[in-house]
Amino acid sequence: MRDWFRAVGLLLIPVLVFGFVAGCGDDDDEEDMGYEATIDDFSGYDSWERVDYVAYPVNMSTLGTAHAGANEAYVRDVFMSSDASMSGGEWAEGSIFVKEVHEFDSNQEPDWGSNGALMGMVKRGGDYNPDHGGWEWFLLSGDGSSIEARGGDLMDGACNSCHAQATDDYVFEHPASYMLESGGEVDFFADGAMNWERVDSTYGTDEFLSGAHGDDTEYSREVFRRQAGGVAKDGLFPVGTVLLKRLSKLDGQGNREYPEAGGFTAMVKNSMNEWEWFMMNPQNGELVNRGGDDVMTNCASCHSQATGANGMDMVFSHPGLGN
Numbered sequence: 001m002r003d004w005f006r007a008v009g010l011l012l013i014p015v016l017v018f019g020f021v022a023g024c025g026d027d028d029d030e031e032d033m034g035y036e037a038t039i040d041d042f043s044g045y046d047s048w049e050r051v052d053y054v055a056y057p058v059n060m061s062t063l064g065t066a067h068a069g070a071n072e073a074y075v076r077d078v079f080m081s082s083d084a085s086m087s088g089g090e091w092a093e094g095s096i097f098v099k100e101v102h103e104f105d106s107n108q109e110p111d112w113g114s115n116g117a118l119m120g121m122v123k124r125g126g127d128y129n130p131d132h133g134g135w136e137w138f139l140l141s142g143d144g145s146s147i148e149a150r151g152g153d154l155m156d157g158a159c160n161s162c163h164a165q166a167t168d169d170y171v172f173e174h175p176a177s178y179m180l181e182s183g184g185e186v187d188f189f190a191d192g193a194m195n196w197e198r199v200d201s202t203y204g205t206d207e208f209l210s211g212a213h214g215d216d217t218e219y220s221r222e223v224f225r226r227q228a229g230g231v232a233k234d235g236l237f238p239v240g241t242v243l244l245k246r247l248s249k250l251d252g253q254g255n256r257e258y259p260e261a262g263g264f265t266a267m268v269k270n271s272m273n274e275w276e277w278f279m280m281n282p283q284n285g286e287l288v289n290r291g292g293d294d295v296m297t298n299c300a301s302c303h304s305q306a307t308g309a310n311g312m313d314m315v316f317s318h319p320g321l322g323n
Helices: 003-027 154-163 187-195 299-302
Strands: 049-055 073-081 096-104 117-123 135-140 147-151 199-202 219-224 242-250 263-273 273-283 286-291
Touching: 049 154, 073 242, 135 154, 147 154, 187 219, 187 263, 187 273, 187 286, 273 299
Parallel strands: none
Antiparallel strands: 049 073, 073 096, 096 117, 117 135, 135 147, 199 219, 219 242, 242 263, 263 273, 273 286
16 A cells, blocks of 8 residues: 555656646746726826827827817817836836816816817836737726726727827827918918907007007907817916907998008917917008017017916916916
8 A cells, every 4th residue: 555655646746846837837927917007096187297288270180080189179188197207218117198188168167078088098018908019098087086998909999009100109299389381371360350259359448558459549459269279277278279369440431441560460379388479461461470489579578467367378368268
């Protein structure tokens, strides 16, 4: 009997050894799923660094209809977590970006509307979604309290395929920039005076004008906004915002007349911290001047007073602008 146990024991040794080795092999082959985010990782995202705030038509070449990119009523607000960093051309594991897509209600408060969404992207790394940079995509509830959907192939892979066009490891360049093309500026703004939303109309003296824009003359001042999404939020107007001020009067026959140089003045938000200014004569279709603060110093100097109760982000207060 003792010999039988001894023989069985000798037979079991290689089996046990093989099992142990095989077990070790399974552990070594286990996938590394990287950083797995929870809803807590998105908590307070709106206090993170705000890396972009844009309106139509910014990013149209890449957005198309995604993120309501073709809808003039919607804006896109992008935030980056404090742990997000890049090294060697890749974002570090645990880097998180959140994008708000929304329109505004009648009180200029954010409204998710029918095309709004709160989206997130997290760098999982490891073996997760290896063909698409290790990113996981998220759809969050509007109040940020829950994860409604997530995955490496969210939206049937649309997130992957679109963000693969970004040169910065699946993250598009932020902040964005926008520049109105040269040529045809007067026609562009003339169309605005006919078709854009009029957000203000004033006449007579104004304490901040000091003679500018027809102050204390017979001319009236009308302000037009190109996009319904051109609304100030958290102290900033979105990149791409276009505003026009028309200075004019009607003669006895109802024909519109303009002053010699500044019948049209306009401002376009080029980047998160920079506006471009325009001065035009619609009477003869002439562009008098355009440029940034270094060119249009008088415009910038005056509009820098648009702070506090007077306005924000270089724009004086007007009904409907949220400032």
